[in-house]
Amino acid sequence: MSGKLSYASLQQAARWYVLLQDDPPSAQVQVQWLQWLDQHAEHRAAWQYVQRVGKRLAPLQDEDRQLATRALEVHGERQLSRRQGLKSLVILGAGTMLGWGTWRGTALPRWVDGWRADYSTGTAQTRETVLADGTHLWLAAISAVDADYGQAQRRLRLHFGEILVDTANDAANRPFVVDTGQGRLRAAGTRFAVKQWEGTTQLNVYRGAVEICTAGSGERRVLEAGQRMAFTHRALGEVATAQTAGESWVRHVLMADDMPLGQLVETLSRYRHGYLGCDPAIAELPVMGAFPLDDTDRALRLLAAALPVKVQRLTSWWISVESA
Amino acid sequence: MHRLYADHHGWLQAWIRRRTGCSQRAADLAQDTFLRVLSARAKGIAVYLEQPRAYLATIARGLVVDQWRRQQLEQAWLDTVAAHPGAVQASPEHSALILETLHEVDAMLRGLPGKVRRAFLLVQLEGLPHRVVASQLGVSDRMVKKYLAQALVHCAVLEAELDGLLVE
Numbered sequence: 001m002s003g004k005l006s007y008a009s010l011q012q013a014a015r016w017y018v019l020l021q022d023d024p025p026s027a028q029v030q031v032q033w034l035q036w037l038d039q040h041a042e043h044r045a046a047w048q049y050v051q052r053v054g055k056r057l058a059p060l061q062d063e064d065r066q067l068a069t070r071a072l073e074v075h076g077e078r079q080l081s082r083r084q085g086l087k088s089l090v091i092l093g094a095g096t097m098l099g100w101g102t103w104r105g106t107a108l109p110r111w112v113d114g115w116r117a118d119y120s121t122g123t124a125q126t127r128e129t130v131l132a133d134g135t136h137l138w139l140a141a142i143s144a145v146d147a148d149y150g151q152a153q154r155r156l157r158l159h160f161g162e163i164l165v166d167t168a169n170d171a172a173n174r175p176f177v178v179d180t181g182q183g184r185l186r187a188a189g190t191r192f193a194v195k196q197w198e199g200t201t202q203l204n205v206y207r208g209a210v211e212i213c214t215a216g217s218g219e220r221r222v223l224e225a226g227q228r229m230a231f232t233h234r235a236l237g238e239v240a241t242a243q244t245a246g247e248s249w250v251r252h253v254l255m256a257d258d259m260p261l262g263q264l265v266e267t268l269s270r271y272r273h274g275y276l277g278c279d280p281a282i283a284e285l286p287v288m289g290a291f292p293l294d295d296t297d298r299a300l301r302l303l304a305a306a307l308p309v310k311v312q313r314l315t316s317w318w319i320s321v322e323s324a
Numbered sequence: 325m326h327r328l329y330a331d332h333h334g335w336l337q338a339w340i341r342r343r344t345g346c347s348q349r350a351a352d353l354a355q356d357t358f359l360r361v362l363s364a365r366a367k368g369i370a371v372y373l374e375q376p377r378a379y380l381a382t383i384a385r386g387l388v389v390d391q392w393r394r395q396q397l398e399q400a401w402l403d404t405v406a407a408h409p410g411a412v413q414a415s416p417e418h419s420a421l422i423l424e425t426l427h428e429v430d431a432m433l434r435g436l437p438g439k440v441r442r443a444f445l446l447v448q449l450e451g452l453p454h455r456v457v458a459s460q461l462g463v464s465d466r467m468v469k470k471y472l473a474q475a476l477v478h479c480a481v482l483e484a485e486l487d488g489l490l491v492e
Contacts (some may be wrong), residue, residue, distance in 0.1 A: 005484060007477075014476035018469045021447070046480070053479040056432065057449055059425045064414070067404050068426060069450040075400035075430065076441060079393075122435070199375055273481055 007273060009046035012036065017050045117144035117159055124271045126249065134168030135176070138250050140195075141270035141293075153177055161270075162195040164250055167208075182233040183214040190225075193246030197266075202230040204246035212236065252294040261285040261307070265321050272296040279322045282309060328376055329358055336380050343388055353391070357384045397430055398423055432479045443468050444475035 016033050037043055060068050119139055121127050127139040132149055139145060143161020147154075154170065156163070156178045167176050167190055178185040178194055182201040185194060190208030194201060203210060205223045213220050216233035223229055223239065228246070230237040245267070248255040256264050262283025269276035271293045289306060291299040300311045300319070308324045333354060341350035360383050401423060414422065429449070433441045439461055446457045447468070458468045 007481070010477050010480045010484070011473070014473040014480065015469075017476055018472045021472075049480040049483045050476050052483050053432070053476055054448065056428055056479075057425065059421050060449070061418075064422055065449050065451065067401075067408060068422060069445045070408075071397070071401040071404040072426060072430060072433075072445055072449070073442065074404055075397050075426075076438070078396065078400065080438070199378065273485070 005042055005045050005049070009040075009042050010049060013043065013046035013050040016047070017054075118146045120144040121161070123273055126252075128250070133170050136166040136168075138164040140164075140249050149174075155179065158194055158196050158201075160196055162193065162246075162249075164191070164193045164247060166191045181215070182231055183212055183216075186211045186213070191247075195246070200230050200232055202228065202246075204228040204242045206242060206247060248290075249293055252292060254291040254293050254299070256287045256289050256291065258286050258288060261287050261303075261309070261321070264291070264303075268293070268296050268299055277320045279320065282321070282323050285309070328361070332376055332380055333358070335377065336384060339381060340384050340388060343385075344391075349391070353384060353387050356387055360387075393430070394427055397426055401426060432482060433475065436475055436478055439463070440471045440475050443471035447472055448475075 016036060019029055020033060037047060119127060119129060119137065121139045121141055121143050123141055125141055129137050129139075131137055131147055131154075133154060135154070137145070137147075137156070140162035143163060144159040145161075145163055146157040146159070148157065149155070151172075151174070153174050154176045156165070158178060158180045163178075165178065165187070167187055169189065170176070176187045178187070180194060180196045180201040182196070182199070185192070185203060187210045188208060190210055191206040192208075192210050193204040193206070196202075203212060203223060205225050205227055207225050209222050209224050211220060211222045212229065212231060214231055214233055214236060217235065219236050221229070221236050221239075226242050228240050228242045243259070244255040244257055245259060249267075254264065254267055260283060262278045262280070264287050265276060265278035265283075268291070276296075285307060287303070287307065289302065291302055293299070300321070303309060303321065304311050304324075309321050310324045312320045312322050336357060337347075337350050337354040340353050341347050344350060344353070357380055361380070429445075433444060436444070443457055443461060446452045446460065447454065452460075454468045454472075455465055458465045461468065463471075
């Protein structure tokens, strides 16, 4: 299948499929559908993909289908109740659940989709929420967070992805902490962003101060407003100037201020379905500018205009940024 | 890669065995894990190796979860068949085909909300009319159409992504 295939075309194809499937469609609907198909090669390609979904079911014979549906429903319900079961056990007492504890010990990979988390987002989604104490929490795309408010402390656990936190004053004066796979962050009256990926946590502090304590080595360091640091579970990194990018995604803008191209492309890929990657040879190119996260096609055009790079599209689902 | 294998293969196999309680399966899954790493490298994906064991464990865990889901699904199918004694007995080959298809469908629908998933199954798989599904789910006819379109787009995107990967 060549060239262009947009998400919008797939949506249209799916709508037609649903319309044509129900009862006998009117002649008018059929004519309109044929006209739509005729309009673009892209429409025909999208139609084929939607049809192919139906073909996945083809190995099932008519007499299997009712049982197959039941089995999938039973399976779905069991999965759901297992998830809920796990969650309530965690609330009852995570300390006794050794296996579960180890399970959560390392950063969860993307494909787990954060289904166990209290708050999570998928590709191209962001989420804003207000926690019980009035603290504001924003999740960037592909992120998962658990909130665990106890008598002694208010605790967030970032499984993966990126969050922005604006803490509220707590009537009970409980400390506010964020745990990642690499360490614990302790905050007071602050606004800060935390990002976790590939064994690294990055902290940006925008107001107040946050103390880092690494999980492995127990090293501590307080970051003030306007500072950032990346650290692993063993070692703290260098103190640098806070990146506006850690806050700007809340407004659907990626502010690149001397950001390596590789990091920028990786961030864009979280806001786009399909594969989007960057040639390692140019991943270190520094980029300045404001890129829209809600229109990644435009962001890629801006990138190609501003830098000596070209955007290679094998299909609209497979895009790589390469040296021009 | 050779080094990675030599240093961590034994550890990984033991790690999986502790989780699955089966040494044959642990051997298979450990092998699959290293294959994943190899193919990721072949695709030019940077493999993070500062903590190789954490990385390997992450991949292995995915495979264990996948296999675990497969078993759960197989159990759900057997239970369903047992609960419907009148149903036609399928040959072992045909049963295997059914299970493989169920697994594909289950993987395809993963991540969709419950009602969207049910609407898709009842219409696409069982072949019920939209209005019947609407009353079963307690939603409007229009909502069912919306659910179906949502599920179809979700699956079609996966199909298209699959092609994107195959283009390579």
